[in-house]
Structure formats: structure tokens, C-alpha cells
């Protein structure tokens with residue numbers, strides 16, 4: 001078998017791995033098997049995903065949850081014919097939710113907020129992958 005040099009670090013290796021991104025042949029130490037790319041592309045791809053897509057998704061997720069929580073609270077107060085001070089607020093700071101509730105149905109509101117939070121965390125974990 002032909003001995004090739006790693007195109008990243010120059011180490012001579014019998015087995016080289018082809019990066020699916022830049023097509024360079026690299027040694028085992030320079031290859032990230034979970035991504036199929038070399039360490040250089042891996043670093044670049046990781047920076048791209050963490051800078052562009054992730055915070056936007058998180059922001060949208062928090063926004064959707066807050067809106068759906070508000071819609072539910074308005075609907076529930078209409079249902080009970082009670083426009084009093086029942087209110088629940090869910091604020092997401094990253095994956096950490098802050099739940100606030102006031103009024104006679106606040107327990108109900110907080111319960112819903114908790115359910116939404118669990119859904120939120122599940123989505124958060126799914127989006128992280």
C-alpha cells in the first residue's frame with residue numbers, strides 16, 4: 001500500500017480519509033468521522049452553524065411558545081367568562097424558562113406554561129442535533 005502524507009499536518013499515514021467537503025486526504029487524527037470532514041472543515045462548519053442558524057431558531061422557538069401561551073390564556077379567560085387579572089408569562093432565556101402567573105386561574109396558567117416549557121425543551125434538544 002502506498003504511503004501518503006496527510007494534506008493537513010503532513011504526517012505519513014497508510015490509511016487516509018477523504019474529506020467530503022474540501023476533498024483533501026487527511027490522516028486519522030485530522031479526520032472527524034461523525035461529520036465526514038477534516039478538522040479544518042469541521043471547525044469552519046461548526047462556526048457557521050453556531051453563528052447563523054442556531055440563535056435564530058432559538059429566538060423563533062421562544063417567540064412561538066410565548067405567542068401560543070398568550071393565545072391560550074386569552075382563550076381560557078374568554079371560556080371562563082372572566083376577563084380579570086389572570087395572566088401567565090413565559091420568558092425564555094435560552095433554554096431556561098421564567099414562568100410568571102397571577103390571578104384566580106394562575107395555577108392553570110402556570111400548568112400550561114410548564115407543559116409548553118417541556119415541549120420547548122424537547123424542541124430545543126432536537127434543534128441542537
Ligand SMILES: [Zn+2]
Pocket residue numbers: 006007008009010011026027028029030
Ligand atoms: Zn493529519
Ligand SMILES: [Zn+2]
Pocket residue numbers: 019020021022023024037038039040041042
Ligand atoms: Zn476538509
